[in-house]
Amino acid sequence: MTDAVSARERILARVRAAVANAPEAPAVARDYRTSHTADDPAAVLGLLHENLADYRAHVHRTAPADLAALVAERLAERGARSIAVPPGLPEAWLAATDAVRRPDEPRLTPYELDGVDAVVTGCALAIAETGTIVLDGGPGQGRRALTLVPDLHVCVVLAPEQVVASVPLALPRLDPGRPLTWISGPSATSDIELDRVEGVHGPRTLEVILVTGD
Amino acid sequence: MGMPSFPKAAHDAVGDTTLRANLRHATHTIRDKRARAVAELDDWAALREAGKRIKDETLRRLDTYLVRLEAAVTAAGGTVHWAADAAEANRIVAALVRATGETEVVKVKSMATQEIRLNEHLEAEGIAAYETDLAELIVQLGEDRPSHILVPAIHRNRGEIRDIFKEKMGSWGRPAPEGLSDTPAELAEAARLHLREKFLRAKVGISGANFMVAETGTLVVVESEGNGRMCLTLPETLISVVGIEKVVPTWRDLEVFLQTLPRSSTAERMNPYTSMWTGTADEDGPRAFHLVLLDNGRTDALADEVGRQALRCIRCSACLNVCPVYERAGGHAYGSVYPGPIGAILTPQLRGTSSEIDASLPYASSLCGACYEVCPVAIDIPEVLVHLRERVAEEGGSGHRLEKAAIKAASWILDRPNVLAAGERLASATRKVHPKRLPGPGARQWSDHRDLPELPAEPFRDWWRKNRS
Ligand code: SF4
Numbered sequence: 001m002t003d004a005v006s007a008r009e010r011i012l013a014r015v016r017a018a019v020a021n022a023p024e025a026p027a028v029a030r031d032y033r034t035s036h037t038a039d040d041p042a043a044v045l046g047l048l049h050e051n052l053a054d055y056r057a058h059v060h061r062t063a064p065a066d067l068a069a070l071v072a073e074r075l076a077e078r079g080a081r082s083i084a085v086p087p088g089l090p091e092a093w094l095a096a097t098d099a100v101r102r103p104d105e106p107r108l109t110p111y112e113l114d115g116v117d118a119v120v121t122g123c124a125l126a127i128a129e130t131g132t133i134v135l136d137g138g139p140g141q142g143r144r145a146l147t148l149v150p151d152l153h154v155c156v157v158l159a160p161e162q163v164v165a166s167v168p169l170a171l172p173r174l175d176p177g178r179p180l181t182w183i184s185g186p187s188a189t190s191d192i193e194l195d196r197v198e199g200v201h202g203p204r205t206l207e208v209i210l211v212t213g214d
Numbered sequence: 215m216g217m218p219s220f221p222k223a224a225h226d227a228v229g230d231t232t233l234r235a236n237l238r239h240a241t242h243t244i245r246d247k248r249a250r251a252v253a254e255l256d257d258w259a260a261l262r263e264a265g266k267r268i269k270d271e272t273l274r275r276l277d278t279y280l281v282r283l284e285a286a287v288t289a290a291g292g293t294v295h296w297a298a299d300a301a302e303a304n305r306i307v308a309a310l311v312r313a314t315g316e317t318e319v320v321k322v323k324s325m326a327t328q329e330i331r332l333n334e335h336l337e338a339e340g341i342a343a344y345e346t347d348l349a350e351l352i353v354q355l356g357e358d359r360p361s362h363i364l365v366p367a368i369h370r371n372r373g374e375i376r377d378i379f380k381e382k383m384g385s386w387g388r389p390a391p392e393g394l395s396d397t398p399a400e401l402a403e404a405a406r407l408h409l410r411e412k413f414l415r416a417k418v419g420i421s422g423a424n425f426m427v428a429e430t431g432t433l434v435v436v437e438s439e440g441n442g443r444m445c446l447t448l449p450e451t452l453i454s455v456v457g458i459e460k461v462v463p464t465w466r467d468l469e470v471f472l473q474t475l476p477r478s479s480t481a482e483r484m485n486p487y488t489s490m491w492t493g494t495a496d497e498d499g500p501r502a503f504h505l506v507l508l509d510n511g512r513t514d515a516l517a518d519e520v521g522r523q524a525l526r527c528i529r530c531s532a533c534l535n536v537c538p539v540y541e542r543a544g545g546h547a548y549g550s551v552y553p554g555p556i557g558a559i560l561t562p563q564l565r566g567t568s569s570e571i572d573a574s575l576p577y578a579s580s581l582c583g584a585c586y587e588v589c590p591v592a593i594d595i596p597e598v599l600v601h602l603r604e605r606v607a608e609e610g611g612s613g614h615r616l617e618k619a620a621i622k623a624a625s626w627i628l629d630r631p632n633v634l635a636a637g638e639r640l641a642s643a644t645r646k647v648h649p650k651r652l653p654g655p656g657a658r659q660w661s662d663h664r665d666l667p668e669l670p671a672e673p674f675r676d677w678w679r680k681n682r683s
Contacts, residue, residue, distance in 0.1 A: 007295075007296040007297060007298045007302060008296040010298050011280075011296050011298055011458065011507070011509045011513065012277050012280065012281070014509065014513035014516075014517075015276045015277045015280070015458075015513055015516065016277050017513075017517070018513050018514075018516035018517035018522075019273065019274055019275075019276065019516060019517075022274055022519065022522075024274065025267065025270040025271040025273075025274040026267055026270070027267070027271075028264055028267040028268050028271060029260070029263060029264060029267065030264060031257075031260050031264075032257040032260035032261045032264055032470070033255075033256075033257045033260075036254075036255060036256070036257075051483060055482075055483075055486070107497065110413070110414040110415075110448050111414055114410070114414060127484075129483065130476075130483040130484035131483060131484065132484050137495070137498055143447075143497060143498035143499070144443065144446075144447045144489070144498055144499055145447050145448060145498075145499075148440060148443050148444065148447060167468075167469050167472050167473050168469040171465060171466060171468060171469050172466075176427065176430040176432045176465050176490065176492055177290070177430070177492050178492075178495070179489075179490070179491045179492075179495045179498050179499055180488075180489070180490040180491075181443065181487065181488070181489055181490075182484070182487065182488035182489075182490075183486065183487060184482070184483070184484040184485065184486050184487075185486050186486065187438070187439055187440040187486055187487070188438050188439070188486050189348050189402055189438055189439045190365070190438070190480065191347075191348040191349040191352070191365060191367060192348075192367075192372055192375055192398040192401055192402070193236070193239065193240070193371055193372055193398065194239070194240050194243050194244065194365070195398040197398045197399050197402040199402070199406070200348060200402050200405065200406055200438075200439035200440060200441065201346075201406060201409065201410070201413070201439050201440035201441045201443070201444050202439070202440025202443060202486070202487060203440075
């Protein structure tokens with residue numbers, strides 16, 4: 001690959017020549033806000049709820065004891081008969097549903113995933129100001145394809161520990177070495193006369209369950 | 215191939231009333247929503263300044279950050295390739311696809327691959343490249359060219375889209391359903407079914423990236439539909455072609471751009487999906503990842519002390535949506551994948567100004583300043599336009615061919631009272647932010663000691679109509 005090496009050297013040499021006489025760039029000022037929200041867990045959770053709903057996610061709140069029943073209800077309501085199950089998902093979350101479980105071990109093929117109605121996952125964290133859920137492939141979340149191919153995604157957020165107010169507060173808590181997926185509402189397009197339509201390729205329906213209190 | 219120059223192409227576009235109505239509806243809708251999304255953040259000015267400075271620092275030490283990025287991507291299991299120009303990038307990508315034994319690839323919308331005309335090159339090599347963004351699909355099926363950075367099919371209305379789907383889907387794969395109506399929901403569903411077949415069997419995906427983090431080797435793709443996630447996740451091999459200016463130094467820098475990009479672009483607090491990946495991951499996503507770093511004229515732009523600020527662009531398209539010239543002329547008139555105000559300054563720097571269209575682009579503006587005001591990385595587009603006009607005029611010296619092209623573009627705007635009036639009105643509305651001095655090195659001697667006349671609160675034309683007719 002001598003060619004590739006020379007392209008690398010050529011480009012770097014051009015870059016160096018191009019900026020050789022440029023003045024130093026002024027230091028980056030970070031005097032923007034770390035958060036735009038009051039430091040109050042209830043207010044942050046309320047904002048998360050509101051912003052998720054504004055982007056057409058269906059948001060529910062529950063206490064830990066009622067989680068399994070709510071998961072089962074959401075799946076039944078949407079007519080989901082089969083669910084993809086990521087490794088490490090707490091067994092208790094699915095205790096009340098009679099949907100067929102399709103564990104992702106060994107990995108389901110894309111076609112098998114396409115035949116599954118729903119997926120239930122946890123998350124790495126949620127961002128209130130933007131109405132965003134972040135998945136990092138950790139236990140109970142699984143690989144990225146799991147939350148992409150099935151048409152219904154039921155996502156469980158544990159409050160307050162998994163909820164942050166803002167993007168600047170989220171990044172330090174995430175590991176860039178993991179594949180990350182940020183989800184803000186269900187898949188959507190505005191390509192046709194800017195009319196918003198939900199569900200093009202990702203899940204058409206996003207159900208978010210905020211688990212609070214004990 | 216001879217692209218028509220801006221005035222010729224714009225002249226034809228303005229005669230197309232459907233196109234003008236589609237564009238007007240679209241740009242005004244996004245424009246109003248954007249203003250609301252931005253108003254939610256009371257530190258917008260500080261975020262904008264930080265974004266500008268992060269990019270300036272990146273550009274000043276671009277060599278360092280590129281080498282750092284390369285090391286981080288390699289350490290995470292990716293392979294980095296360098297391409298000095300379009301031909302080199304196309305060769306690299308085609309060879310990578312051939313090595314997989316595949317003859318089909320699925321693509322995420324990417325300006326960089328459009329810029330190098332990758333699809334055409336792959337086709338010549340016997341490789342079919344499927345665009346998977348809904349708007350790109352509309353453009354590809356319609357054998358058309360994109361006309362907007364963000365909404366490439368902004369020039370098509372629902373009836374036209376239905377006709378394209380009915381006529382063309384069948385020859386590329388699954389045909390459109392019988393009796394397809396023109397409601398956006400049904401059209402999107404037809405696209406979902408048509409493309410799902412391709413996603414599920416795809417072995418090679420091709421993408422660009424919105425950001426590359428030098429510190430960690432992380433690539434970021436921001437999207438809405440999930441087609442990006444499909445292409446980045448399901449195939450076994452992923453090839454990303456990314457302009458060298460897309461690098462940012464640190465992981466933390468994303469906190470600025472992930473706040474400013476979605477709000478400036480689709481006017482959302484956050485776009486529906488953002489994917490971040492660092493090299494390859496066990497058991498999740500592609501097993502092979504190739505990053506192709508593309509120069510293709512960017513180092514020429516970097517060498518221009520006024521023009522290099524165009525490389526700060528994060529392709530949000532806010533400047534297109536406020537531009538009175540873009541709104542009337544449409545994206546095709548700019549003869550480049552980069553239309554609108556950013557296209558008018560980026561294209562002549564990437565391609566040079568030797569062709570008639572490229573020489574006319576710096577004149578395809580009324581210099582109203584609205585583009586500068588909305589730009590989330592504070593690119594002073596009017597300043598660069600004036601600077602490039604000087605360059606074109608200097609180069610035009612002997613044959614006058616370039617000067618003629620330029621004068622034609624300027625007079626196209628001066629001849630169109632509507633465009634000019636819109637420019638003036640916006641200029642009045644934004645006059646508080648106008649520079650007090652003329653931009654450009656030539657102007658400095660003159661304006662260093664004089665203030666520019668302030669713009670009147672009301673354009674003369676409006677005043678005349680109200681008071682004298
Ligand atoms: S020049 Fe500024 S406003 Fe225009 S697309 Fe680029 S970043 Fe956005």
